Amino acid sequence: MGAPLLEVENLKVHFETEDGLVKAVDGISYTVDRGQTLGIVGESGSGKSVSSLTVMGLTRSRNARISGTVRFNGKDLLGASEEDMRSIRGNDIAMIFQDPLSSLHPFYKVGAQIAEGVRAHRDVSKAQAWDRAVEMLSLVGIPEPRKRADAYPHEFSGGMRQRAMIAMALANDPKLLIADEPTTALDVTVQAQILELIERLQSEFDTAVVVITHDLGVVAEMADEISVMYAGRIVEKADTDTIFAAPEHPYTWGLLSSIPRLDASRDEELVPIPGRPPSLINLPGGCSFHPRCPYVREAHKKVDPKLEPVAGNPGHQSACLLDSSVRRKLWSELRTGVKPDEARADVMAAEEKAV
Amino acid sequence: MSIAASETSGSAPVAGEKIMEVDGLFKHFPIHAGFFRRQVGAVKAVDGISFDVMRGETLGLVGESGCGKSTTARLLLRLMAPTDGSIKFEGQEIADAKGPELKALRREMQMIFQDPYSSLNPRKTVGSIISDPFVIHGMHKEGGARKKAVQELMDIVGLNPEHYNRYPHEFSGGQRQRIGVARALALKPKVIVADEPVSALDVSIQAQVLNLLRDLQRDLGLTLIFIAHDLSVVRHMCDRVAVMYLGRIVELATSDQLYSHPRMPYTGALMSAVPVADPRLAAAKKRQVLTGDVPSPTNPPPGCRFHTRCWKAQEICRNEDPPLEPKDGGNLATCHFPLTDAEVLERVPTARNVES
Amino acid sequence: MAAYIARRLLWVVFLLFTITCITFVIFSVLPSGDPAVARAGRSPSPQLVEVIRVQLGLDKSKPEQFINYIGDILPFVGGNGIYLGFSYQNNTDVLPEILERLPVTIFLATGAVILWLSIGIPLGVLSAVKTGSALDRIAMGIALLFISAPVYFFGLVALYLFDDQIGIWPILPGNSAYGEADSLLGKAEALIMPWCVLAAAFAAIYARFLRGNLIDTLQEDYIRTARAKGLSERRVIFRHGVRAAITPIVTLLGLDIGILLGGAILTETVFNIPGIGRYAFNAITVSDLPVIQGTVLFGAFFIVMMSLIVDILYAFIDPRVRY
Ligand SMILES: Nc1ncnc2c1ncn2[C@@H]1O[C@H](COP(=O)(O)OP(=O)(O)OP(=O)(O)O)[C@@H](O)[C@H]1O
Ligand SMILES: Nc1ncnc2c1ncn2[C@@H]1O[C@H](COP(=O)(O)OP(=O)(O)O)[C@@H](O)[C@H]1O
Ligand code: SF4
Ligand code: SF4
Ligand SMILES: [Mg+2]
Ligand SMILES: [Mg+2]
Numbered sequence A: 001m002g003a004p005l006l007e008v009e010n011l012k013v014h015f016e017t018e019d020g021l022v023k024a025v026d027g028i029s030y031t032v033d034r035g036q037t038l039g040i041v042g043e044s045g046s047g048k049s050v051s052s053l054t055v056m057g058l059t060r061s062r063n064a065r066i067s068g069t070v071r072f073n074g075k076d077l078l079g080a081s082e083e084d085m086r087s088i089r090g091n092d093i094a095m096i097f098q099d100p101l102s103s104l105h106p107f108y109k110v111g112a113q114i115a116e117g118v119r120a121h122r123d124v125s126k127a128q129a130w131d132r133a134v135e136m137l138s139l140v141g142i143p144e145p146r147k148r149a150d151a152y153p154h155e156f157s158g159g160m161r162q163r164a165m166i167a168m169a170l171a172n173d174p175k176l177l178i179a180d181e182p183t184t185a186l187d188v189t190v191q192a193q194i195l196e197l198i199e200r201l202q203s204e205f206d207t208a209v210v211v212i213t214h215d216l217g218v219v220a221e222m223a224d225e226i227s228v229m230y231a232g233r234i235v236e237k238a239d240t241d242t243i244f245a246a247p248e249h250p251y252t253w254g255l256l257s258s259i260p261r262l263d264a265s266r267d268e269e270l271v272p273i274p275g276r277p278p279s280l281i282n283l284p285g286g287c288s289f290h291p292r293c294p295y296v297r298e299a300h301k302k303v304d305p306k307l308e309p310v311a312g313n314p315g316h317q318s319a320c321l322l323d324s325s326v327r328r329k330l331w332s333e334l335r336t337g338v339k340p341d342e343a344r345a346d347v348m349a350a351e352e353k354a355v
Numbered sequence B: 001m002s003i004a005a006s007e008t009s010g011s012a013p014v015a016g017e018k019i020m021e022v023d024g025l026f027k028h029f030p031i032h033a034g035f036f037r038r039q040v041g042a043v044k045a046v047d048g049i050s051f052d053v054m055r056g057e058t059l060g061l062v063g064e065s066g067c068g069k070s071t072t073a074r075l076l077l078r079l080m081a082p083t084d085g086s087i088k089f090e091g092q093e094i095a096d097a098k099g100p101e102l103k104a105l106r107r108e109m110q111m112i113f114q115d116p117y118s119s120l121n122p123r124k125t126v127g128s129i130i131s132d133p134f135v136i137h138g139m140h141k142e143g144g145a146r147k148k149a150v151q152e153l154m155d156i157v158g159l160n161p162e163h164y165n166r167y168p169h170e171f172s173g174g175q176r177q178r179i180g181v182a183r184a185l186a187l188k189p190k191v192i193v194a195d196e197p198v199s200a201l202d203v204s205i206q207a208q209v210l211n212l213l214r215d216l217q218r219d220l221g222l223t224l225i226f227i228a229h230d231l232s233v234v235r236h237m238c239d240r241v242a243v244m245y246l247g248r249i250v251e252l253a254t255s256d257q258l259y260s261h262p263r264m265p266y267t268g269a270l271m272s273a274v275p276v277a278d279p280r281l282a283a284a285k286k287r288q289v290l291t292g293d294v295p296s297p298t299n300p301p302p303g304c305r306f307h308t309r310c311w312k313a314q315e316i317c318r319n320e321d322p323p324l325e326p327k328d329g330g331n332l333a334t335c336h337f338p339l340t341d342a343e344v345l346e347r348v349p350t351a352r353n354v355e356s
Numbered sequence C: 001m002a003a004y005i006a007r008r009l010l011w012v013v014f015l016l017f018t019i020t021c022i023t024f025v026i027f028s029v030l031p032s033g034d035p036a037v038a039r040a041g042r043s044p045s046p047q048l049v050e051v052i053r054v055q056l057g058l059d060k061s062k063p064e065q066f067i068n069y070i071g072d073i074l075p076f077v078g079g080n081g082i083y084l085g086f087s088y089q090n091n092t093d094v095l096p097e098i099l100e101r102l103p104v105t106i107f108l109a110t111g112a113v114i115l116w117l118s119i120g121i122p123l124g125v126l127s128a129v130k131t132g133s134a135l136d137r138i139a140m141g142i143a144l145l146f147i148s149a150p151v152y153f154f155g156l157v158a159l160y161l162f163d164d165q166i167g168i169w170p171i172l173p174g175n176s177a178y179g180e181a182d183s184l185l186g187k188a189e190a191l192i193m194p195w196c197v198l199a200a201a202f203a204a205i206y207a208r209f210l211r212g213n214l215i216d217t218l219q220e221d222y223i224r225t226a227r228a229k230g231l232s233e234r235r236v237i238f239r240h241g242v243r244a245a246i247t248p249i250v251t252l253l254g255l256d257i258g259i260l261l262g263g264a265i266l267t268e269t270v271f272n273i274p275g276i277g278r279y280a281f282n283a284i285t286v287s288d289l290p291v292i293q294g295t296v297l298f299g300a301f302f303i304v305m306m307s308l309i310v311d312i313l314y315a316f317i318d319p320r321v322r323y
Helices: A048-055 A081-090 A108-121 A126-139 A159-172 A189-204 A216-222 A240-245 A252-257 A324-335 A338-352 B003-008 B069-076 B097-106 B126-136 B144-154 B161-165 B173-185 B203-222 B229-238 B255-260 B263-271 B277-285 B314-317 B341-347 B349-355 C002-029 C037-041 C046-056 C064-075 C092-127 C134-148 C151-162 C184-217 C221-228 C233-245 C248-263 C265-271 C276-285 C289-317
Strands: A005-019 A020-032 A037-041 A062-074 A093-097 A174-182 A208-213 A227-230 A232-240 A308-310 A313-318 B018-033 B039-053 B056-062 B084-087 B108-110 B191-195 B223-227 B240-245 B248-254
Touching: A005 A048, A005 B229, A020 A227, A020 A232, A037 A048, A037 A216, A048 A062, A048 A174, A048 A208, A093 A159, A093 A232, A108 A126, A108 A159, A108 B069, A126 A159, A159 A189, A159 C221, A174 A189, A174 B255, A189 A208, A189 A216, A189 B263, A208 A216, A208 B314, A216 A240, A216 B277, A227 A240, A227 A252, A232 A240, A232 A252, A240 B277, A252 B203, A252 C184, A324 A338, B018 B069, B039 B056, B039 B069, B039 B223, B039 B240, B056 B229, B056 C064, B069 B191, B069 B223, B097 B108, B108 B173, B126 B144, B126 B161, B126 B173, B144 B173, B173 B203, B191 B341, B203 B223, B203 B229, B223 B229, B229 B240, B229 B255, B240 B263, B248 B255, B248 B263, B248 C151, B277 B349, B341 B349, C002 C064, C002 C289, C092 C134, C092 C184, C092 C233, C092 C248, C092 C265, C092 C276, C092 C289, C134 C184, C151 C184, C151 C265, C151 C276, C184 C233, C184 C248, C233 C248, C248 C289, C265 C276, C276 C289
Parallel strands: A037 A208, A037 A227, A093 A174, A174 A208, B056 B223, B056 B240, B108 B191, B191 B223
Antiparallel strands: A005 A020, A005 A062, A227 A232, A232 A313, A308 A313, B018 B039, B018 B084, B240 B248
């Protein structure tokens, strides 16, 4: 297998604000291969959107300080000229967003908005571009596409708008689709339609997909690999099955046990993560999750954990200072319904004495 | 007042006792057009629903956006007047309550809103937000009593009582939702309606608020009407669930019944659409994707309202409106051809779970 | 749409009626100079005043006077067409006087509108796109200056600097030149200074307004989408940004045109241009009530009509608006 399609290495996006330096993205690395789906999960403000917009070269604030490398098909994107980026955006890399209504221009017909994207990258006539728009609308399952192309976004339902966005994104056969919370604003039934559509188009055109969401269910259904983000960093990364079956980071555990699950007993207690996400200006020292982590130790407040492979599985990385064996014991206790504090007492007491 | 009523008041909730009875409830919002602004139609937001609310239970309302959940909630609380129908609260008709009667009703029923940001006045301290209901109803007037009552409430919902004088913006989303809960609890209401109380919150914070609501409901014996679009959350919170579609209740059952064997194809589709946070289950289930959109509530389809999107629809569905009646397993559902256990098993991940 | 326009027209009638009532109350009911005295000339005898009162119907009850007044204004009622009253100072009917001055006012307004749009819009766009740059700051600083200084001040400064008779650099025809010019070109030349003075303040307002709008618009999600499609920055800004940001300007423009057609009082007065504004100003200085009343009504008519036109235009500009 050749080089990965998208390679992000130690990407940092900091914003200089009056209150201080906002470390929205603070050194993340990931790769996406052709045809693969990467899921990025995290709470709001964890830097998911900023990181993906930066890949597209759309972080335009004057106060943004960007460093690291982003390579697409071997080509460096952060150093690319605006003209080069323009020819990549919407052509090789396309993006869809959370709120499909506000993401479409209210004054232009849906067909025109799709056709405009086609003509930005291909030397075709207006009529040809329009035909392509209609073809795309029909591909994403909009009934009577020729008629609907003539409608304005506000005349579409939420699901149809997101379909139109997808049609627009895929009109130039991109190699990579970045979907930033593509279904958050939609009903479950529509969400199911959209997820299915993305999956179908992906397998048809072998497009790589980066799906960004806060919904663990969505990545469980879509992603091959998952990166969990917390406060601007990736704290855990593994293939999807591993993230759900054998996660090795306390934050991931927290996420998994704070959502009610359809496949668990109804009386199961939810275990919330205490506290709230930190300010990105004054990140806590050491492990930035430590103020909310039930398993924190004195040393974790000073030492910043690196994202490192866990014992025995090089594809699975976690940024936690606990020993891999301890983490596994903790997870196996948590999984049987033991509360974090008790799990801590069970597993960690002996070691803590030793320290 | 009957003897039974005076006996039960103040004592522990009696299982199976109806606290609210809704019968044939309608809410149509008129649409006007033309030179004389004549009424040319109506948004049939709530179109003939009947159900009971039991004292001390948590009743869930689910359904797609626009199906009439919030409108139903507002009608129950009499925040708006119904077009037609009857709502009884503790045996008393409240559908046409006015003035003082309505004000008295406000003490019995309270609402918690979705958006913890916009539902709190930014220029008021938390203390005065929570004590608003006291002021309106002239309670705890004696010096210091009001503050004490408010601080007790803050303690109950897990806010630091010392933060009495802070402003909403100094709190996080989850804490703001706690403020909303404290305000709703102030008058010791019997019924609380929570309209999407966690939809605007982060995943890790959601659980805090859900646990709080569940504990309060149990400890205080509250009757909770819980509206959410997230089916996993509803299952976790509710004893019984009503599924709404285009202004109607299409299925009503206990959570266990509903999630292990939904009978209405629409409920089945809803459940099958929920992404499950378990890759193996996700891979195993057959995702039932509904085609098309919800028809307009101005002009709902004749017969079974779901027939335009139903994969089991037959001729009769287009003509005859199925009544809400008991089906296999005890669910009340409106369907001529309810789902069979085999169909359920194929599509609904929770059914699988219950089976094993 | 047709029903909407019909209802709006009814509304226009109602508004104009209300304005008529208000002007009637202000000028006839409130004790502000007796028209009969004004009509009677210098130190008249009480008997003469009384005769005139009867002649003018001022001896009738106020409601009766009002009905007569309305009857005068309405065409097809009272047999005198649209009748806005009679100026006792000039011994002329008001309406023909106004209509005679209308072309001048229209000429002044049109030129100014064209001028301020062609300065204000590009400046607003440029400032928004280059927010915080030196150009933006200088442009907005100057704009603030023009907005805060009154027109008559700038008018006088302009005359002082450029007037061909009294100016430091006597390059442009100034005060009273319009009335004296006999060719169209000459008249246009005479209006150069008024146009500029009038347009300066408006261009400043429009530039600031558009800048603010465009800055907000460029934060919109659909602008992000446009960039994500790989459109050129030019296209993003003009086709997507400006197209949306400029829409509210239509409202502003409609009202401003309405106001100006009612007479640019200050500008016309400073430059002594024989338009409706100066007519009204002169009437004010000599308390010529029928003229004041007439010009107010006439101005109100334009404003109300323009706002109707704007609302109808919106249905064409913004596809989300449907009546
Ligand atoms: N004041 C109103 N005037 C006209 N139509 C209304 C009004 N309020 C609600 N509706 C309509 O009634 C229907 C039901 O609305 P409701 O708010 O109850 O939906 P919901 O189920 O709460 O949806 P969501 O999940 O989006 O909150 C919708 O079609 C809505 O547009
Ligand atoms: N232009 C900006 N200036 C300052 N801070 C910003 C800017 N853009 C984003 N941020 C901050 O960066 C953080 C990450 O944002 P984002 O990537 O949008 O989070 P999410 O994970 O919800 O997508 C947030 O705290 C946000 O406030
Ligand atoms: S390093 Fe320590 S504080 Fe951080 S996640 Fe691991 S256990 Fe928790
Ligand atoms: S009645 Fe018919 S259309 Fe309606 S849900 Fe049942 S099978 Fe489907
Ligand atoms: Mg985001
Ligand atoms: Mg609602």
